Amino acid sequence: MSIVKESQYVILQQLTRSRYQLVRMLTKEKQHFLQHLIYKCNTFSQEVDSSIFGNAMMELFLEKFSLEELADMPLEELAEFLQEKSKNRFGDPKCVASTIQKAVRTSYRLDKVVEGSIDILLGTSIEIIRIYQKQIKELEKSIKRIMAGLTQTLESIPGIGPIYAAGIIAEIGQIERFDDETKIAKYAGLYWRTYQSGRFTAENTSLSRNGNHYLRYYLVEAANSVRKHVLEYQEYYAKNYNEVPKHQHKRALVLTARKFVRLVDALLRNHQLFTLERRVKV
Template structure:
């Protein structure tokens, strides 16, 4: 770069916040004291559609488009979040990945268990509870329970937390195993899978616990009033704060609603105006899901949100349409609480 400019003083750099690639370059250029504009890819895509007639997309063309947008366009710069907020976003997104992995493993475990001991689930209300998982680590098929000896039972119980509860369940499973129609063909291959799945589940769940502890520690340092809003616990708070970043980026609640993708699409041409517009679903899907979850909880527990939800239902709105309206109200509340940095108060 020194070949083209003598100093960086008057140099401005634009980049898209795409994936994870931009952050390393951003921190490097920031260390050089350079002026940097971080743009949302949606903005550059909109600029492309307004300036490009032909459908062309290469790295060189994208670079020129970004440069032109900075020179001539009316763009909104993406603000880099504080270190704690960025940590919340990273940790909450990774927690989401782990919970999805846990769900995948549970589905696989159920699939295997349905083949080797389909009657097993009738004994437990939750087959992934602590005692059930402890049992499955020792006895993974109907044959294991059917042929269990008193010595094997005693040795296994020594490693269980709730010994009497586990012994009662194992005895019931042993009776069921004698009449089970679980497969016996290639049984070892299935039991190995099941044990490994349970081991992975235990490991992932311990990681999730560790992440949640770290998230709560960061939230304690931030001391945000967002946790006073109904339906927003530590996990939802971490996701929402991490995805929003600096609330001052959103001058109005409507802009936060749009960023969460909770706004309605607009379809109009001449005298035609669509009356059945769908949710745009632009912006952050993590933020949208967290706000939806918060709105659902609040619509059942908080008088104000519940009354608003029921009002929409009384107007003939479908459950999800009413919930979407409640989620937009949740956005407005979040914006007000964060902008004014004041706790949520229930209005009589």
Template sequence: MFQVHGVDAHGRTVLRKQLARHQVAAFFANLPPCLVGMEACGSAHFWARKLSTLGHVVKLMAPQFVKPYVKGSKTDAADAEAICEAVSRPNMRFVPVKQPEQQALLAVHRARAAFVKARTAQANQLRGLLAEFGMVIPLGLAALRQRLPMILEDAENGLPGMMRELVARLVEHLQVLDQQVAELERQIQLWHRQSEPSRQLAAIPGIGPITATALVASIGDARSFANGRQLAAWLGLVPRQHSSGGKPVLRGISKRGDVYLRTLLIHGARAVIGHFERQRDQTDGWLKRLLSRRHRNISVVALANKNARIVWALLANDRQYSANYPSTLLAA
């Protein structure tokens, strides 16, 4: 069900109506063009595009920004009234409407992440079941793939026939998951090679094709963010504040926004720092000074934050990444 709440130019309520899904398009087609506010939830981007083609101005808002405007108990009517109130606020922040191509690419990313999670669970199950028979396999998929054929071929390891058949079945399932992950990664790589913004981002240390394509598809128009810090805050990579009485108090990162993007950026930053620890003479001064005074995990998040700001600068200004850009700017 869809709950509609309408007000006139003076803010007086003129409409309260509940619609079934099949009634929504016809209702708004017969409505004069107006401002439509919606929460950014499931299918919201589809309906935003649909209503935009009917001449309406559609704005999406994060649910946490709408919640403070809810009066009384939680009902559909109260929620719709709160959305109507929130969309009229001049300082409200809105969610850019995603295009079908962006949503399709993000769907591929989500499916790949689900297959990777299932593959990890299957590997852990195999490792746990075999450990009950005294066959301990080191962590990691590489070690598992190397040891499993040897276990199945060894007829003297004491593994019962039923268990041997089960392991063979689970190994086959693990191979199917590997194939699914590889096929989806090929699709992502193909999209990456055809996208100029994605190739620009992949030049940043710590950002590869997977992260670059996910960022481009999720961010869309980077100019919807005022600066790089807003993008980093949207990703949940900035400190959470609890300040009062003129005393600023900064805590850990807020962890708002897209968990998937934040995870990719942090893992990429961890890979960069791991490479630096192996080759300490091949890094910039900023990262070297940061690691000398901060814990490794704090440095990882700081580098991810920095990369997020670089991402905004490249996308918003249509620039190519330059490793020595700050020194070049100072020289100029």
């Protein structure tokens, strides 16, 4: 019997899939923002060692300061602005302010009309980003409410909160649908295509593009979180990361997600909670 009732399963799937779409849209909009930022201040991303998408930086761009205004602003005033907008989250606001001024002073200058247009683009992008972030938070609240009434099987794994657990459960549904963990991995598209020509078999093949991309997304994101909390997965990721000279993170993360599928299958199939003593060996 599934740990999720039919009505809960349907709405949970809709919520987690909608969240997935919004996360993709948010990521794309952030890429647009960074493209606009290059025109505003081409050295900003390289010089400033702070989150560009934090509230303080977003407010800084919304103020539509010209590069000259930022460069000529007293360091203490800029540092105070950043500290206020970040709600005192900067350990050394003067250092951050200094790197910002260094970036704007070394950046090429734009025509005033062009710079004004870039400011409008940046402001529009910031508003879109904040709308997406707000919508994602609302969806996550609803997901957490549903998950609060369900068996916390996957949430017992360190690093797996209700959001990732919900995304996985919503796509797998009843575990009995799958004969074993290999079927789940194939359903999620976590396998490599084989290329053969005569007696030749390629060693370097790409990950399958088939499968349930919602499940693959939540499995990979969950595995990325688990590796930061569970030593076994951290070591497994590191081992695979160091085996190749390129695409290291992507390859290691996908392989870690494939290993993680075995754990998900074992816990759901046996209705177990995760413990280090009962972890799934590979």
